[in-house]
Amino acid sequence: xxxxxxxxxxxxxxxxxxxxxxxxxxxxxxxxxxxxxxxxxxxxxxxxxxxxxxxxxxxxxxxxxxxxxxxxxxxxxxxxxxxxxxxxxxxxxxxxxxxxxxxxxxxxxxxxxxxxxxxxxxxxxxxxxxxxxxxxxxxxxxxxxxxxxxxxxxxxxxxxxxxxxxxxxxxxxxxxxxxxxxxxxxxxxxxxxxxxxxxxxxxxxxxxxxxxxxxxxxxxxxxxxxxxxxxxxxxxxxxxxxxxxxxxxxxxxxxxxxxxxxxxxx
Numbered sequence: 001x002x003x004x005x006x007x008x009x010x011x012x013x014x015x016x017x018x019x020x021x022x023x024x025x026x027x028x029x030x031x032x033x034x035x036x037x038x039x040x041x042x043x044x045x046x047x048x049x050x051x052x053x054x055x056x057x058x059x060x061x062x063x064x065x066x067x068x069x070x071x072x073x074x075x076x077x078x079x080x081x082x083x084x085x086x087x088x089x090x091x092x093x094x095x096x097x098x099x100x101x102x103x104x105x106x107x108x109x110x111x112x113x114x115x116x117x118x119x120x121x122x123x124x125x126x127x128x129x130x131x132x133x134x135x136x137x138x139x140x141x142x143x144x145x146x147x148x149x150x151x152x153x154x155x156x157x158x159x160x161x162x163x164x165x166x167x168x169x170x171x172x173x174x175x176x177x178x179x180x181x182x183x184x185x186x187x188x189x190x191x192x193x194x195x196x197x198x199x200x201x202x203x204x205x206x207x208x209x210x211x212x213x214x215x216x217x218x219x220x221x222x223x224x225x226x227x228x229x230x231x232x233x234x235x236x237x238x239x240x241x242x243x244x245x246x247x248x249x250x251x252x253x254x255x256x257x258x259x260x261x262x263x264x265x266x
Contacts, residue, residue, distance in 0.1 A: 018078030026056035146203035152182030191225030207233035
């Protein structure tokens with residue numbers, strides 16, 4: 001028996017995936033938001049079937065709470081929030097979870113899940129090395145070059161320990177003369193002091209690698225410290241590096257896999 005073609009039947013299909021929501025802190029510096037949006041654009045190119053949104057905790061728009069409200073009103077069923085953070089410090093442990101909890105209290109849907117922070121990860125080291133090469137270093141310079149891995153800094157001991165661990169591992173696997181951590185705030189040493197310490201140890205060439213994603217006040221402090229300390233090379237911030245985009249998608253996929261596929265009616 002043939003069914004009339006105008007009759008629609010509910011079918012089960014797999015959606016491309018939950019909305020991918022990049023969550024950034026935000027900054028008064030317009031370069032910050034521009035970098036976040038550029039990174040989101042790279043995600044859309046890599047995974048065109050996914051809906052990619054960006055939300056900010058402060059300073060920039062769209063603000064994360066309002067964006068989550070809008071997604072719920074649109075009928076979005078699932079969201080994976082990707083913290084644009086390199087360590088599990090205060091924003092990952094407190095700020096972002098609080099905003100997500102409040103959104104869940106206001107709306108039974110969408111289902112909102114928070115993914116892991118980006119670091120540590122080998123892809124971040126690849127991005128750091130990309131930026132160093134863009135700044136003029138060569139592979140042949142590794143054995144004679146000391147690296148200052150300069151992060152924004154945190155009062156969270158776990159986050160500080162992670163940065164120190166990244167520096168140790170990068171030195172062990174990368175072939176650099178030395179890799180030392182430094183911090184723009186909340187922890188020591190400062191970038192300029194780490195540069196001077198390496199120079200005092202006889203390191204001939206010193207490069208500062210900012211372990212930060214977007215430009216802003218603290219990255220500018222890192223750059224000033226590199227100049228004040230007399231570093232030979234200052235790499236750009238990570239920015240919308242392709243490795244960073246791939247890592248965001250990896251964190252998204254890891255979080256989606258925990259809950260399995262999402263069937264819907266159509």
